[in-house]
Amino acid sequence: MKRKRLTAFLLIILLTPVFAFGQSPLKGSVERIKVHGKSLEGNLEGNPTDPDVSIYLPPSYKKESKRRYPVVYLLHGFTDTDAQWYGFVKHWINLPVIADKVFSAGQAQEMIIVTPNALTRAGGSYYSNSITAGNWEDFVSKELVAYVDQHYRTIAIAASRGLAGHSMGGYGTIRIGERHPEIFSSIYLLSPCCLAPGNARSAEALAKIEAVKTPEDIAKADFMTKVALAYASAWSPNPLRPPFYTDAIVENGKLNPALEIKWNANMSLPSIDQYITNLKQMKGIGFDAGDRDQPIASNIKILHQVLDNYKIEHSYEEYQGDHINKIGERIETKMLPFFSKNLATK
Incomplete structure (x- = not known):
């Protein structure tokens, strides 16, 4: 009887997937490279014209040499860097760990994630074109996309490109996304700043x-x-x-x-009506913010109402949280599945 129980136990061990016993999930890899930006040349602040760029390659990338992948360009927030988001420097978020968890669990289709280091002398460019900070909108939407398509196995069409960002990066996402539907087909804004005027200064x-x-x-x-x-x-x-x-x-x-x-002319809500035709071309639009993150939560509610008025399909949520405390969770459970649903894999 004991021998039968032992045999049955051994069979269970042999037939049970190894990860059930605590093995780490499948891991992707991260590369940190430099990408030259002709559009950044001559900026008066002296910001780098070859910014660092962190690139997350999903678990199967180095194993399936003929497979091509959709790409999400993820823009970091004000005073942040790509190094902080990708685990090179200790920070409140570690994107590769989140992505590994999502992809190894099959919660979303695999994709490449790309983040440029957009830290400037003043703390950030708001992903805008400026002779002072550099033409960051052009760098992200044209030069960075072209470089990644040339050097990595991407699906080099708009239908397979997404754009996302947190805070200043969320602002950059709607700014660049609404201007360039021919490059990005889906956008996701995480707690986007700077949508509307109203920051009174004492x-x-x-x-x-x-x-x-x-x-x-x-x-x-x-x-x-x-x-x-x-x-x-x-x-x-x-x-x-x-x-x-x-x-x-x-x-x-x-x-x-x-x-x-x-400044007010560069806020997103005052100018959004000029880009409705472009936004209607989007395959997916999503945004969210924590209820304690004001005035951002109030502003995305207005954005939600504007898109509703124009009958533009989108996802919108105000959740319990502040500006940063649930961003990792939102990327895991909302943003990556959103792009998995909306980005073409062929």
Whole structure:
């Protein structure tokens, strides 16, 4: 009787998948390369023209040499870097670990994920075109896509390309996506910033901006001061005003009204009606934010209403959370399955 039980136990062991006993999930690989951006050449801030780019290759990529993959371009947020998102530097998120979990469990079809290092002198370019920060919109939508298609086994058509991002990257996603449906067919915005005007700046905040006199002072500035400097670099550049090469942010103790007009014109909601035809071409549009992440949660609700008015299909959710505490979970359970559903695999 004991021998029969032992034999049955051995058969169970032999027939049970190895991963059930704690083996790590199948793992993809990460490459960190440099990609030259002609569109970044000559930027007045002196930002790199060969930014680092982190690329996640799914588990089967190096085993199935003839297989081609859809690609998601994932844009990081303000003051972040690709190194932080891909585990090279300790951060609040590790994208390859999340992707490995999703793909090894079969929760989504495998895809390549690409993230450029978009950190600039001011903290971020908002993925816009600017003589001061560089033409980041062009770099992402044209040069980076072309490079990845030439050097990796991608499915080089819009139907197989997605664009996503968090915070500043979410803003960059809708900015670039609505302008380039011929390049990206699906977009997903994670807690996107900068959709609407409304960030009133106190006298104290304006004084902090005025206190930044040299580029070296930027590193010492607080977060919101850096945001204002980055807005100016991206949206109100001025090649005649060194050392920041932007229009004056503060005039007579108040926010420069001419500059504020330029900033507001670059917010997504005021201009979205101009891109409805392009958005209607999208295969998939998704966005979400935590309910404690204000004013972002309120702004994506307006975006939801606008798209509803135009009868543009999309997914929208306001979940319990703040700006960063559930982003990894959202990528795992929402964003990657969203692209798995919407990106073509052939």
